[in-house]
Amino acid sequence: MPSLKDLAKECGVSVATVSKALNDQPDISPATRERVRAAAHRMGYMPNAAARSLKTNRTYNLGVLFVDERQSGLTHEYFSAVLDSFKVEAEKHGYDITFINHNISGKSMSYLEHCRYRNVDGVVIACVNFYEPQVVELVNSEVPVVTIDHVFNNRMAILSDNVFGLKALVRQAWACGHRRIAFIHGEKTAVTENRVAGFYQACEELGLKIPEAYVREGIYHDADRCAAETKALLELPQPPTCIIFPDDFSALGGYNAISEKGLSIPEDVSVMGYDGIYLSRVVKPQLVTYQQNTAALGRTAADKLIELIEHPRVTLPEQIRVSGKLLDGGSVSIL
Template identity: 60%
Template sequence: MVSLKDISVKCGVSIATVSKALNNHNDISEATKEKILKVAKEMGYYPNSFARALKTNRTYNLGVLFVDEAQSGLTHEYFANVLDSFKVEAESHGYDITFINKHMGLKKMSYYEHSKYRGVDGVVIACIDFNDPDVLELINGDLPVVTIDHVFDNRTAIISDNVKGMRDLITYIYKMGHRKIAFIHGADSSVTRNRVGSFYKTLNELNIKIPDDYVKSGIYHDAETTYSLTKELLALKDRPTCIIFPDDFSCIGGINAIKDMGLSIPDDISIAGYDGVLLSQVLNPRLTTLKQDTVALGKNAAIKLIEAIENPKASIIERVVVEGQLIPGESVKKLN
């Protein structure tokens, strides 16, 4: 392994000068810095992460805590896209990422304990159950933490604008002539509460009253549950003309239920999704949905977490709200 001493001998400078060049200090000339960097690259020098950790008291490693109710892991396209954006931004700042869990081999430990064990500099939390005691332990610990789609009083949160997103989606469906609008929402969370609240508030503003049977409690990213609930809605004597599903993936269950009942989309029943993942745009008919800005969500989470790590005294608690975009598809029929 190439050392700083090897580079100093090759360049004819001190080890201290080599260190300054590699760390981009300003008290050496640009010519010297360029020469040292060139030689270091040619010799195949890579800085030792353990040495850097000892010097900076940081590991340049960010923890990622992601647990969704459906146990879908990174097959959950929405969160996978958010975390991919987070990873890209973190790596651009010189950070690696480590997934946090409750197991270390056969040994069980809390999320906070695992974070400490791995020595991460901070953690981003993107999960459904923010009431989990282990999550709360991490939130109230001494590590910098940023949450995605959930607000704690003592932590910075990156939030998708679910209130405006649902309002935009319903307003579009309304303009397409629909008044009998049903909603299958996900499990209880701040995201769900905001979407459900916006659903009812927007309908009230549009002077639309719907029966309680039009609103069903489902599970995010769970096609099987959505299948059953869609059948319940279609079996109503006065059934809706349009159904909004919890997310684009779970809408597959709704589509299958509609087809199994001999109905077609959108001629017999209109549907809409949420998230705007790639799947929504390859379905036939193309799904009307609300696309969440996963790139901005992940990027902002990384930026705010790194700021909290590198400038703790200047760190402030923020709520970064990221707007989505309505994508009109072909799954909502225009009614006269």
């Protein structure tokens, strides 16, 4: 592997000039900077990670705290897409990622202790119990943190616009003539609170009176639980004509429950999902759903975390909302 000296000889400049060019120092002309970088790319030069760490006081390693209580792990299409986008963007900036957990070689440690053990420069937090004491400890520590879909006071947060998403679904159902709209939401989280608020806001704006029995608690990514809630809705004296599910995967439970009742989608009952994962495009009938912008969520989380790390004095914590889009399908009838 070529060294800084090899690069300097190739470009006819000093080692100091090469170092300044690679580190984007302002006292190097743009032409020299580009010439050195072109030579580095051509010769396959890679900076020594240990040397770079000593010089910048950074490890170029980002932590990812991802705890999925449903045990679906990275097969959870929504979160895997967000984290993949995060990884791609981090790598563009020269960072690696490390998953944060409770155990190292059988030794139990807190999330904060693991971050310090791995010496990560910062952490993105997604899909955890944000009220868990160890999570709160990490958020309140000196480690730069960006959260996804949860807001902590004075911390950077990247949020999918869940209020807007639910309002878009309700308005679409209303535009198709539905007035008896039910909502099976997920377990109690900040995401759920925003979606429930969006549901009721849209209903109020449209003048819809929603019975309490139409709003039921399911579990995210749990088709069986949502199937049971669907059956309960269908057994009401006046069942809904349209049901919104907490996510596209859970909507499969609704599809099954409706079929077991001898009913058809959308002729007898209309169905809507949330997330816009690949499954929603291949299920029959194709699911009307709200697609979250996973690429923008992950990319923005990486960019903002790196800003916090590299420019801590000028980067202010903020809440950034990312909107998605409504995807059409054949699961909603026009009344």
